[in-house]
Amino acid sequence: MNAKMGRKRVVVSLAICSVVMFQISSVVLYAESARKLVDKGNVEYSAGNHSDALSMYNQAAELVDDQSRILFNKGANYYRQGDFTNAFDSFDSASLKSTDSWLESRSKFNMGNCQFELAEAQQVADPEKALGVYADSVGHFRDAYRLDPELKAAAENIEGVRMRMMAVMEEIKRRKEQQQQQQDMAKELKKMIDEQKDALKDNKENSKPQQSESDKQKQQSKEKEQSGKQKQMSDKSKDMADQAKQQSQQQSATQKDQKPKLDEAAKHLDNASEEQKKAAEKLDKGDGKGAEKNQEKAVDDLEKALKALGDDQKKQEKKDQEQQQQKQDIPDEKSEQKQEEKQDQKQGQPEEGKPEESDQESEQEFTPLLDEAKDIIKEEKENAKIRRVKQADWQKVDKDW
Numbered sequence: 001m002n003a004k005m006g007r008k009r010v011v012v013s014l015a016i017c018s019v020v021m022f023q024i025s026s027v028v029l030y031a032e033s034a035r036k037l038v039d040k041g042n043v044e045y046s047a048g049n050h051s052d053a054l055s056m057y058n059q060a061a062e063l064v065d066d067q068s069r070i071l072f073n074k075g076a077n078y079y080r081q082g083d084f085t086n087a088f089d090s091f092d093s094a095s096l097k098s099t100d101s102w103l104e105s106r107s108k109f110n111m112g113n114c115q116f117e118l119a120e121a122q123q124v125a126d127p128e129k130a131l132g133v134y135a136d137s138v139g140h141f142r143d144a145y146r147l148d149p150e151l152k153a154a155a156e157n158i159e160g161v162r163m164r165m166m167a168v169m170e171e172i173k174r175r176k177e178q179q180q181q182q183q184d185m186a187k188e189l190k191k192m193i194d195e196q197k198d199a200l201k202d203n204k205e206n207s208k209p210q211q212s213e214s215d216k217q218k219q220q221s222k223e224k225e226q227s228g229k230q231k232q233m234s235d236k237s238k239d240m241a242d243q244a245k246q247q248s249q250q251q252s253a254t255q256k257d258q259k260p261k262l263d264e265a266a267k268h269l270d271n272a273s274e275e276q277k278k279a280a281e282k283l284d285k286g287d288g289k290g291a292e293k294n295q296e297k298a299v300d301d302l303e304k305a306l307k308a309l310g311d312d313q314k315k316q317e318k319k320d321q322e323q324q325q326q327k328q329d330i331p332d333e334k335s336e337q338k339q340e341e342k343q344d345q346k347q348g349q350p351e352e353g354k355p356e357e358s359d360q361e362s363e364q365e366f367t368p369l370l371d372e373a374k375d376i377i378k379e380e381k382e383n384a385k386i387r388r389v390k391q392a393d394w395q396k397v398d399k400d401w
Helices: 032-047 050-061 068-081 084-097 101-122 127-147 152-206 213-251 259-284 288-328 333-345 357-365 370-390
Strands: none
Touching (some): 032 068, 068 101, 084 101, 101 127, 152 259, 152 288, 213 259, 259 288
């Protein structure tokens, strides 16, 4: 699995436990017909006929009580098709139904891979949400490693996901900085609009016909002063247009939805700057009446630029509110259902060596904050040092943190 993030390319390659590696073993006494169906399903899976493979697995599942390995193979089949949600659910069910710690560890391992892929799919549109799913992925790899410390691929995948989380956190930080820059730009633009309106008002007042030579000289002196102010306003509008263009270029790779609005704001700011420049030239020549039209056009373009930025801000604020509401309204039904299923499947069985269900469900249901993600990265960095001491013969993984 290759993944890219932001300006800096970060490549993460995760191992995946495949159906080919973990088929039905001889110690599991399936009915002969079920065994044949699973064997046929595995053949179809290897040939890439995923619909036929799924059909074989479903038929076999109806003939046996212990469906854990069939569910595992279904998960691998879904995974191969890129259906990571159904793959996750199948691996999850396999882990809940299995009484074999070896199969449970592989199911948890593949659940981690599914969460990684789901995070990859949304890291551009919603990096904060993706960060939480990456953290869930780490949790599943941890469970796999606890169940089977010999499963070194779990430890390696944890380090790979940790690299990814670092890149995502950098992207979140960059986006927040850009968002703040746009908010600051919008505030400054409001001030510029007020200044331009005041300049227009002053020019209209000053452009009234004067009778005495003294009043005409004052009028000309005022026009010169207004011309200088208009030049300053023109320069300020041009600088802000350049700032909007720069932000547009920075966001084009990861926030394409905002790029058109920033480009539109830059266009109107350029237009406003040009109109302000023309107004300054006319005022300098004593044509206050002619400058009024350019000043009015400048006001119009500045207001359009603000509207373009305002639309982006409203969209971002609405998105932030929706995300916050989703975090507050996360239902407990899924957690309760899985807890009941776990209890039904493993009633009367010892729990030694199993991860605590409450901890696992908490990781799945609640998106961790940025600080919590940093804690995970820091903790796994320390865990990696411990694992390298214990398993000196393991192959090292490239790191970028």
